[in-house]
Structure formats: C-alpha cells, structure tokens
Amino acid sequence: MNSDSSPSSRASSPDMDHHHPVSSSTQAGKMSESKSASSSSSVESSSSSGGGGGGGGGNNKLKLKKQVTEEEMYQLRLKINGRERKRMHDLNLAMDGLREVMPYAHGPSVRKLSKIATLLLARNYILMLNSSLDEMKRLVGEIYGGQHSAFHCGGGGAAAHPGGSPPAQLGSGFQHWAGLPCPCAICQVPNNPEHVPSSKLHIFLI
C-alpha cells in the first residue's frame, strides 16, 4: 500500500539538522563510522592542531576563532545538506510526475513503480509511441496516397488537408512539424495510453 509512496514520511526530518554531527545520535551520527569519524576527525584534528599550537597571549583569541569556525562549518554543513535534500525532493517530484503520465503505473492496487522501473518503463513507452507514430504515418500515407503525404509534414506550405480546407482553428498558416501530432481531425489519434493495443505492451518492461 505504497508504504514508500510518501517521500515526506521518511524524508526531510529537519530536526535532524539540529543535532551536532559530532555528538548526535541521529542517522548521520550513527551512519558511516568512517565517514562521521573522518568528518569529525577533520574538525577535531583541525581544532587540535590549531588549538594545540601557538601559546602565549593569542591562544584565547585563537580558540575563540576556532569555535566560531567550527560553528560556521556546522552551519555550512547543514545548509549544504538542506540543499541536497531539496534537490533530491525535487528529483522525486519529477519522478512522481513521470509516474503519473505512465500507463499502468498507477492505480489503487498497483504498487508504486520504483525509480529504475519508472525510467525503464518511460523509455520503452517512448519507443513504443514512436513506432506507433511511424506506423500511423505509414497507414495514413497508404490511405491517402500522395495527397496526404503532400500535406503531412509538407514542405512548409499551407496545410492542404485531404478533406478540403483545413480546420478553421488552424488557419492557413498552420504547419505540420515532424514528430508532433497533427491537430486536425484526420490525424487525431487517441492519446490515451490505455488505448494502446495490448500487443504493444509487452515491450514496456523488456
């Protein structure tokens, strides 16, 4: 039941950001001992090396500066993490948008497509649409012969529709562009992907 369908349920736990990476017990703190160790050690090493040296009257000043730098580094890290999180959320939104326009990708009883499945399905769907479009063009060419081939994707001239004058809303300046569907009634094909012949569907997830 789409347990993973809500990125927000898992994602964006902003309170995470309120923990200090060095002392936190959050995911970031628990994760990647080597990573967190390296990050914290980099801070610590810098602090130790920075704080350890010198001596004399400038030491306090140096320490204060070091603390500010660590705090700034932490804030910067939070900022960067937040940006990355937002970026990934935007990516997921785009992925959801892609899922929405994919046939058979949604429905009450259909499990949400994974990202990789969504991309593969989209690719195959586009390929299938292209082949369908080519076949459609071929059939139209067969039916209307040279007439339609003259109008369809014609060489930049005014549309010469086989049935006579072009639809009024198109005007005389309408041009057919290769690869784009023609808005005229003759060229209209159902764009509902669920009308795709089932014989074509097997290529979706191949």
Next chain:
DNA sequence: TAGGCCATCTGGTCCT
C-alpha cells in the same frame, strides 16, 4: 532473514 528500495549525509568536481 536476505534483498530491494529509499533517504540522507558527505566529499569531490564542475560551473557560474
């Protein structure tokens, strides 16, 4: 319980 999927963190690289 293993494997798949995901979110997040993090450091590096490239670009503006």
Next chain:
DNA sequence: AGGACCAGATGGCCTA
C-alpha cells in the same frame, strides 16, 4: 566563493 550535480556509504523500512 557558492551552488549544482554526482557517486559512495550507511542505515531504515518493507516484502518474499
């Protein structure tokens, strides 16, 4: 310098 992008690492959740 700062931001965007990327890939690796890690841990959590879910399902077979």
